[in-house]
Amino acid sequence: MNHRHSPDGGLVLLAVAIAALMYEAAATVRERPWPWRRTVLFLTGCALLAAGLTPDPLPWPAADFRTHMVQHLLVGMFAPLALVLGAPISLLLSVAPRRTGRGIGRLLRSRILHTIAHPIFALTVTLSGSTALFFTPLYAASTRDPALHLLVHLHFLLSGYLFAWVVAGPDPAPRRPAVPMRLVILGIAIAFHSTLSQLMYAGILVDVPAPAAERQGAAELMYYGGDIAELLLAAALFARRDRSVSRSA
Known part of the structure; x- marks a missing residue:
């Protein structure tokens, strides 16, 4: 199977x-110091995303299904979580002109975002993307169409970011339900x-045209890697809850 890289991959990395x-730059020009942990997390997310889009250092060929699974985990789970924990919306709101900030606030309160930003949505x-x-x-x-391959990556990045944001993100989000529901x-x-x-x-x-060894290896990567990513998301949720409780005490 000829798994070609997207010709626009360089633009995505750019x-x-x-x-x-x-x-x-936004963290630097901000009047009040921006938490360095947020910066480290966001830059880590960017690095993980870049690694997921350039799988050449991996021990398997680009066409190997295990390579695809590592990309799926990096682009769709680990990178989005780190990016979300960097709180980019809060950073933007803190440096944007007042008019721009009001526009972002209106967007966060809009009806369509209230629907999109619900954890059930x-x-x-997220699950429908993996199912499809x-x-x-x-x-x-x-694997045959580089443009489609890029769109698949984009879907997993955006859906992974959305899921991490509404479940445990530090940025403001509309209609965020109570912690027990988010845990469910x-x-x-x-x-x-x-x-x-x-x-x-x-x-x-499953409809995956790959040798059994590749398919089983990818399944193990999904099993253990997915568990790690989701446990990290749960830890972020509990950490955020504990901070909220301590502030309200």
């Missing part, structure tokens, strides 16, 4: 680099990824 530089978008990729011919098609939603995501990885290992229902 966009990641620009985002990192803009974040660093975010969960649905691994249970339909979409994965095989993405996160538990559903963990159960889904666990079930998907087991089906993939057994070769049941």
